Amino acid sequence: VQLQASGGGSVQTGDSLRLSCTLSGRTFSSYAMGWFRQVPGKERAFVSAISRSFGLTAYARSVKGRFTISRDNAKNAVYLEMNNLQPEDTAIYYCAARNAMSLRVYYTEAADFTAWGQGTQVTVSS
Numbered sequence: 736v737q738l739q740a741s742g743g744g745s746v747q748t749g750d751s752l753r754l755s756c757t758l759s760g761r762t763f764s765s766y767a768m769g770w771f772r773q774v775p776g777k778e779r780a781f782v783s784a785i786s787r788s789f790g791l792t793a794y795a796r797s798v799k800g801r802f803t804i805s806r807d808n809a810k811n812a813v814y815l816e817m818n819n820l821q822p823e824d825t826a827i828y829y830c831a832a833r834n835a836m837s838l839r840v841y842y843t844e845a846a847d848f849t850a851w852g853q854g855t856q857v858t859v860s861s
Contacts, residue, residue, distance in 0.1 A: 736761040736850045740830045743855030746820055750859070754815040756830030756852055763811035764788070766850075767835040767842055770804065770815045772826035772857075779829065783815060784841040793841050797823070820859045827854040 742754040758766060769784040783804040784793045792804050803816040813830060831848035842848060 736832060738830050738832060738850055738852035740852040740855045743857045745858040748821060748859060748861050750820050751818045754828055755812055757812045758832055764808040765834055766832040767840060768813040769831045769842060769848060771829045771845055774826045779845050781843045784843050786839050786841045787835055788838040791839055791841055793843055822859045822861050825859050827856050829854045
C-alpha cells in the first residue's frame, strides 16, 4: 500500500488548509485512516482518525473544534480540513493507514498503523 499526502503550505495565523491523502495498491475502504504530526525533536503525535465507514472519528484535544477529518472511499482519499490554524500547528503532517476488519473502529496510536505517507509540511506564522 502506498500513501501520498499533499496540501501543506505556509499560512498565517487564523488561516485554513486542507490536507489530502490518497491510498493506492490496495482497497482503500478496507483501511482505517489517521493523521499524525511531528515537529523536530519530538515524537509523532496523533491528530485525528476515522473509521472505515460510518464516519466515526477521533481528534486530539488540541485540534478538536478546528480540524475535521473526512474520507471519500470512491476517491481513495482521506482529508484533514484545518481551520483557525495556530503557530503551534506547525509540523510535518503524516497520513497513516491500518487494515481493519471492523467498519466502526479507529486507531489513535502510531504503533497501530502499518502504512505511512511521506509527510507534508504545514507552517503557520504569527
